[in-house]
Amino acid sequence: MTSATLVGVLVGYLVVLLVIGVWGSRDSSDVKGYFLAGKRLPAWVIAFSSNATGESAWLLLGLTGMGYAVGVHAFWVIMGEVLGVATAWVFVARPFKELTDRYDAITVPDYLTARFRDTRHLFRILSAVIILSMVVAYVAAQLTASGKAFDTFLHTGYTAGAWIGLAIVLFYTSVGGFKAVAYTDFLQGVLMLGCLVTLPLVAIPAAGGWAGTMDALRAADPALLRPMGSFGLSMGGLASAFGFVAIGFAFLGSPQLLTRFMAARDHREIEEGGLWAVLCVIGFDVGAVLSGMAGRVLFPGLADPETVLPELSHALFPAFFTGIFLVVVLAAIMSTVDSLLILASSVVVRDLVQNVFEPGADQRRLSLLGKAVTVVIGLVAIALALSETRMIFWFVLFAWSGIAAAFTPVVLCSLFWKRTTRAGAVAGMVGGFVTTIVWVVWFKERFWDLYEMIPGFAAAFLCMAVVSLATAPEPEAVAELEDARRAVGRVF
Amino acid sequence: MPLAAWLLLVVAVGLGLTLELAFYRARRRDRRAVRTSAGGGA
Numbered sequence: 001m002t003s004a005t006l007v008g009v010l011v012g013y014l015v016v017l018l019v020i021g022v023w024g025s026r027d028s029s030d031v032k033g034y035f036l037a038g039k040r041l042p043a044w045v046i047a048f049s050s051n052a053t054g055e056s057a058w059l060l061l062g063l064t065g066m067g068y069a070v071g072v073h074a075f076w077v078i079m080g081e082v083l084g085v086a087t088a089w090v091f092v093a094r095p096f097k098e099l100t101d102r103y104d105a106i107t108v109p110d111y112l113t114a115r116f117r118d119t120r121h122l123f124r125i126l127s128a129v130i131i132l133s134m135v136v137a138y139v140a141a142q143l144t145a146s147g148k149a150f151d152t153f154l155h156t157g158y159t160a161g162a163w164i165g166l167a168i169v170l171f172y173t174s175v176g177g178f179k180a181v182a183y184t185d186f187l188q189g190v191l192m193l194g195c196l197v198t199l200p201l202v203a204i205p206a207a208g209g210w211a212g213t214m215d216a217l218r219a220a221d222p223a224l225l226r227p228m229g230s231f232g233l234s235m236g237g238l239a240s241a242f243g244f245v246a247i248g249f250a251f252l253g254s255p256q257l258l259t260r261f262m263a264a265r266d267h268r269e270i271e272e273g274g275l276w277a278v279l280c281v282i283g284f285d286v287g288a289v290l291s292g293m294a295g296r297v298l299f300p301g302l303a304d305p306e307t308v309l310p311e312l313s314h315a316l317f318p319a320f321f322t323g324i325f326l327v328v329v330l331a332a333i334m335s336t337v338d339s340l341l342i343l344a345s346s347v348v349v350r351d352l353v354q355n356v357f358e359p360g361a362d363q364r365r366l367s368l369l370g371k372a373v374t375v376v377i378g379l380v381a382i383a384l385a386l387s388e389t390r391m392i393f394w395f396v397l398f399a400w401s402g403i404a405a406a407f408t409p410v411v412l413c414s415l416f417w418k419r420t421t422r423a424g425a426v427a428g429m430v431g432g433f434v435t436t437i438v439w440v441v442w443f444k445e446r447f448w449d450l451y452e453m454i455p456g457f458a459a460a461f462l463c464m465a466v467v468s469l470a471t472a473p474e475p476e477a478v479a480e481l482e483d484a485r486r487a488v489g490r491v492f
Numbered sequence: 493m494p495l496a497a498w499l500l501l502v503v504a505v506g507l508g509l510t511l512e513l514a515f516y517r518a519r520r521r522d523r524r525a526v527r528t529s530a531g532g533g534a
């Protein structure tokens with residue numbers, strides 16, 4: 001294996017991204033173009049781009065590591081994600097698209113502000129606090145992944161690898177806006193799918209074929225082939241399985257994914273995109289878990305299970321394909337980081353500056369400010385990533401949960417429960433977000449390590465229901481919701 | 493792989509896929525119905 005080959009593949013990939021970035025930048029001269037690609041994206045782009053954004057380096061390094069560490073117990077993650085993606089496209093996407101088009105919303109806080117007639121900008125300020133804090137944690141985890149990937153593939157050292165990842169993403173994100181982000185995410189999603197379908201097809205035969213792999217796993221630890229893993233049918237096992245399923249709940253209402261529905265050309269694109277998205281996530285997740293299981297047989301005793309994918313690619317593929325695998329890991333990192341940076345930039349520029357602090361600001365100033373926000377968030381995130389090397393899997397899941405618990409219950413109730421009020425929605429956002437953090441800090445270890453998204457969602461729904469029932473909804477907003485749902489029509 | 497693990501894998505993939513396929517078929521059926529009624533009117 002030669003580093004020159006790896007670098008060559010990497011440079012080729014970055015040139016393609018640059019071309020897409022420059023191409024996308026032509027349509028990003030105004031706020032709607034920059035943050036939503038002018039609402040003109042086709043089905044296949046929103047499908048792959050939402051999955052690539054949702055999955056991140058967690059899929060390639062974290063979930064393969066999960067398959068390595070716990071075996072078939074990781075199938076619960078597949079259940080949650082496939083169900084989460086399907087439910088989002090079937091039930092959430094069309095009414096959300098209908099309402100955001102009616103409100104001419106560009107961001108999720110835009111939508112919540114219009115839906116609940118919020119003249120005091122509560123949703124905008126609250127959303128900014130939640131999104132900015134969680135995006136920093138999320139991007140830090142991705143930079144951790146970048147450091148590990150570059151170090152494993154090119155032996156750059158962890159710190160240099162994290163810096164290289166940040167520089168690439170910052171450069172390319174600031175060039176092209178959301179259109180470039182969505183189309184590069186599409187390309188990155190296709191690369192990730194190709195990699196994760198190919199890898200187990202090569203790794204399982206190398207590990208002794210299907211039967212040989214299963215025999216070796218059983219010999220290593222019989223719990224690797226049990227659905228409830230080493231926990232068995234216990235409270236700990238149920239909490240673990242339910243926690244894995246809950247990872248998929250975030251697909252129902254996280255802002256970085258909802259923006260894909262908002263950016264769709266029309267309802268027809270959403271109807272067609274769903275099937276692509278579900279097939280794609282099945283390929284992603286099944287491939288990742290099976291690769292991890294084969295990796296357990298080929299490389300038993302890895303100090304860090306999250307390095308199993310680079311190890312497999314080194315051992316099983318020639319140098320050119322090892323370069324492709326490095327590109328795919330970077331693709332997973334970049335497809336998430338660029339979307340998160342655009343999301344953070346949009347809440348600062350669109351929700352805070354344009355709508356709260358400086359309504360008359362010109363477009364050029366807003367555009368420059370957006371780019372400055374992406375750089376600042378990137379620098380804060382790398383400071384966090386370098387100060388403490390954490391496991392990618394759990395750090396990503398914490399940030400994933402924080403954003404999802406704050407937004408998903410509120411978005412769901414705003415679409416399907418007409419009794420939801422402004423005060424109820426605010427209470428739900430605060431309750432979901434605070435509970436997620438409090439659970440991780442004080443309660444998680446004492447309650448079977450139950451994943452924080454579950455208490456976060458429960459608290460959000462509870463707070464929203466109690467406060468909404470104690471306050472009155474806006475009659476106009478209720479009538480508008482009913483009209484929008486009539487326009488969308490039935491589901492089946 | 494044990495039967496229980498196969499069952500979990502099939503359910504994990506099948507639940508979401510079935511939901512999406514049902515939705516996709518319903519939308520195609522609705523679009524066909526709209527086209528038919530539009531054609532009939534002309």
